Amino acid sequence: MKSVEENPHNITQAEIVVGIPSYNEAECIAFPTEQADKGLSKYFKERSCVIINCDNNSPDDTRHVFMQTPTSNPKIYISTPPDVQGKGNNLRNLFAKAVELSASAVVVVDADLASVTPQWVRNLGEPLLEEFDYVAPLYVRHKYEGTIATNIAYPLTRALYGRRVRQPIGGDFGFSGKMARIFNEAADWTDDVGQFGIDIWMTTVAMRSHAPIIQSFMGKPKVQMPKGPAADLGPTFAQVVGTIFDLMCAYEEFWKGVKWSRPTAVLGFGLGEMEIPPTVEVNVQGLWEKFSMGVEARWDLYRSFMPPATFDKLQEVAGLPREAFEFPPVLWAKVLYDFACAYKKRAAPRENLIEGLVPLYHGRTLSFVVETEPMNTQQVEELIEDQCLQFEKCKPYLLERWAAH
Amino acid sequence: MAKILIVDDEEGIRMLYSMELEDEGYQVIALADGRELLEVVEREQPDCLVLDIKMKEYSGLDLLQQIRKKHYDLPVILNSAYSSFKVDLKAVAADYYVVKSSDLTELKEKLKAALETKIPTE
Known part of the structure; x- marks a missing residue:
């Protein structure tokens, strides 16, 4: 796929690669580039290293800023063709380049990271x-940060694939040369994987490949632009959830x-060096409105594929007053499993299904926010572990419903 | 018959666990310290490891880190008189954390659960 490559030092082999995927990151990319350079020089000075900016042909001068950032390690710029965008497509170029360079280790850090250190x-x-x-990665995160990971990606991948990886869509990863080859040759690539579905895809492919996985504690919080769970989800939600469901079909x-x-x-x-993460403010009323108005418009959709017991329970939850609202994790697990089965069966157009899941995700997130409000990080983590256990206990429900489709 | 490897520097604990777990039908191997743990795991291929944390010369948490480098699929139950180690990040690598008690009900439950966990090898 690679369309453009600038390799001024004519690098043909590197043991360690740091990849920085980007699109229009001219303002930010110099910082992670400098930090990556310091990290490589300090911790891997005996090895051959290269920093690669894998870009989407950014029109904002990202390429120039990256290549002009002073570093002691060589740099390579690669870009997708002008009409191809997405983090996943950038990483696909990186996988191929890592294989070409015979890399032993590849580290990926986001281009807009303000907290990356050597x-x-x-x-x-x-x-x-x-x-x-x-x-x-295992970051220090505020309890309301990363709610897609907390309420969907972590419990689902754990129950499905049997590995507990707390931040499966963390955004920054490391993978071996062997894993780069597996990623590079994987057949189950989709449009969503080419976008923000890439993180969950990589983690799931690693699990499916029986790769030895480790979580690395990063010490510092991940600082990007913090968004509360009521903020606009953009296309990320659909790309992540769509990828999880696609992989469920592929790896059943x-x-x-x-x-x-x-x-x-x-x-x-x-x-x-552990630091307290920045506080994430939550618009509780916004979550409530998105949940209640969203489900009101979609009862027919839900009724069309949910078994009566789950549908009735969902209606019961939707009827609770705001001050006593609770979306139990067991119901949430069954709802997600029902959506996965409907996705497999194409009970409705897949984009409509995922759009229909959004209000329920807001409802579960609201319940999570209210329940964890008085809790410290340790208590919240224990609650998340309990939620995951509910997903695992409900797996026979998924198996039964999946077989029925 | 599932094979359980116990590592604990207290002889009384090793005797109690061996007796109770053998009564439950397990085959038990007991080590007094972690000196040869990796070799014993390689040789004996246990189905589950029950690992004390605070031992005279070894830390069970450090041993767990060593174990996980090669044996990431071996079920491990951390077993300590102290609950405070539960919050140590290294303890995340264990399947379960059980605080020591003369009543082995919880340990037996967790052993059963650990042995039930199944991830296809291919």
């Missing part, structure tokens, strides 16, 4: 030089054989 490069890269093939023979889940080790670098 240690992040070590944390995501070092385990790949030992026994591991895939490194997922695997996940049907998974029972319960296994932990994933954590590498605890730099615990001393």
Whole structure:
């Protein structure tokens, strides 16, 4: 797919690659580039390294800013063709380039990261030089940050594939050269994977490939532009959820054989630099309105594929007053499983199904926000673990409904 | 018959666990420290590891990190007299965390659950 490549040092081999995917990041990309360079020089100085900006042909001068950022390690710029955009498509170029360079370890950091440090490069890269093939990040996050991961991606991937990876769509990852080849050759690429579905796709493919996975504690919070869970979801929600459902269809023979889940080790670098993440404000009233108005317009859709018991329970929840609102995790698990089955069966156009899930996600998020309001991080994590257990306990419901479709 | 490997520096605990778990039908191997743990795991291929945390010369949490580098699919139950280690990040790598008690009901339940977990190998 690669359309443009600028490789001024004519690099043909590199053991360690840091990839920075971007689109219109001229204002931000110099910082992660400098941090990546420092990390490579400090922690991997005995090895051949390169920093690659994998771009979407940004019209805003990202390429120039990246190439002009002073670094001691060489840089390569690659871009998708002008009509191809998306983080996934950028990473697809990176997979191919990593294979071409015979890389042993590839670290990916987002271009708009204000919190990346040289240690992040070590944390995501070092385990790949030992026994591991895939490194997922473990950030310090505010309890209301990353609610798609907390309420959908983490519990679903854990129940489906049996691996506990707390932040499966963290955005920054490490993967081995072996994993780059697997990604590069994977057949189940979709339009959503080419966009923001890429993170969950990589984590799931790693799980499906039985790759040794580790979570690396990043110490510092991930600082991008914080968004509350009531903010506009944009296309990310559909791309992430669509990818999860597509992979469920592709990997059904695997996940049907998974029972319960296994932990994933954590590498605890730099615990001393742990920082408190910025507070995320939640528009509770906004969540309530998006839930109540959204479901009101979609009862016919829900009725068309949900079993009566689940549909009745959902109507009961929707009838609760705002001050006593609660969306139980068991019901949430069954709702997600029903949507996955409807997606498989194409009970309605798939884009309508995912759009129909959004108000219910807002409802579950509202319930989560209210319930966790008085809790500290540790208590919230325990509650999330309990929610995951509910997903695992409900898996027979999924198996039964999936077989019926 | 599932094979359980216990690592605990207290002889009384090793005896109690061996007796109770053998009564439940498990085959039990007990080690007094973590010195040869990796070799024993390689050789004996246990179905589950029950690992003490605070031992005289070894930390169960550090041993767990070592174990996970090669044996990421081996079920591990951390078993400590202290609940405070539960919040240590390294403890996340264990399947379960059970606080020691003379009543082994919880440990037996977690053992059963750990052995039930199934992820297809292909």
